[in-house]
Structures are given as structure tokens and as C-alpha cells.
Amino acid sequence: MTPADSGARGRTFPREARLVQRGEFDAVYRTGKRRSSSHFTVFFRANELGQSRFGFSIKKALGGAVVRNRIxxxxxxxxxxxxTEIPAGWDIVIHPKSSVxxxxxxxxxxxxxxxxxxV
Structure with a gap:
């Protein structure tokens, strides 16, 4: 069964939608803005692409490898x-807080x- 057969079309998370290199994360931290809530801190900056890209940074203080991977x-x-509900054109790094x-x-x-x- 392929993702198209199971109705998962449009719900994939392709590499183009991810921040993967350290320089991409650093650019968001250096030139972006920040918003916080009780469970997350989100860093974001505009990009010139037609879609948003996401990165995740889970600090070691949240727990061991099993806990961090679950988060x-x-x-x-x-x-x-x-x-699809998130505005396009942003590089976004998400930092979960310990409450997650x-x-x-x-x-x-x-x-x-x-x-x-x-955002």
C-alpha cells in the first residue's frame, strides 16, 4: 500500500520541508524572531521559498534519548x-519545553x- 492509496497524500514530511544543516538553524537563530507559549518556544524567519521548512531542537535537559526521541x-x-494549515514562506525551529x-x-x-x- 502506497501513501496515495492510504489517503495520506499531502501529509508527508519531505526533506524539502525540513531544516537539516547547522547553518540553516543558525540563520534562524541569528536573524529570526521568537515566540513562546507554555509548551514551546518557536524561532522563525522568512525564507524565499514557496513553503515553510521546520527544524526541531530537543535539549538534553528534557531527558534521556528515549524521552527526547518521543518528544x-x-x-x-x-x-x-x-x-498545510501553517503559513508558507518561513524557516521555523521548534524548541519544546519540559512540560511537553x-x-x-x-x-x-x-x-x-x-x-x-x-508567525
Whole structure:
């Protein structure tokens, strides 16, 4: 079964939609702006592309590798499922706060989408 067969079309998270190189992250930190909520800090800056690109930075203080990977998977899933609702043309780096480990997925989704829609 392919993604097109399962109805997942448009819900992928391709490499073009990700920030992967250190220089891309540094550019967002250096020249971008910041917004915060109770669960996330989001850094963003405009890009010249037709789509937004996302990066995730999970600090070691949040827990061991298993905990950090779980956080990363949850945040990536929120972005992947709602990518079409987020304004295009931005490079965005998402920093989860320690409260994400104790918060329901639905609450995290609402909080992150509220931040990202106001970029």
C-alpha cells in the first residue's frame, strides 16, 4: 500500500520541508524572531521559498534519548499532519519545553498550532 492509496497524500514530511544543516538553524537563530507559549518556544524567519521548512531542537535537559526521541516524534507528527494549515514562506525551529512530557497530545497540538499560525 502506497501513501496515495492510504489517503495520506499531502501529509508527508519531505526533506524539502525540513531544516537539516547547522547553518540553516543558525540563520534562524541569528536573524529570526521568537515566540513562546507554555509548551514551546518557536524561532522563525522568512525564507524565499514557496513553503515553510521546520527544524526541531530537543535539549538534553528534557531527558534521556528515549524521552527526547518521543518528544521529537510527537512534535514532528503535529507539524506533519497540520503542515498545510501553517503559513508558507518561513524557516521555523521548534524548541519544546519540559512540560511537553506531561501534557496530552491534543493540548500540545492546539498550543503549537496557535503559535505557528501567528508567525
Amino acid at each position: 521529537r516524534r510527537r512534535v514532528r507528527e503535529i507539524v506533519r499532519c497540520h503542515r 512530557t506531561r501534557t496530552a497530545f491534543a493540548a500540545l497540538t492546539a498550543d503549537l498550532l496557535r503559535l505557528l499560525k501567528n
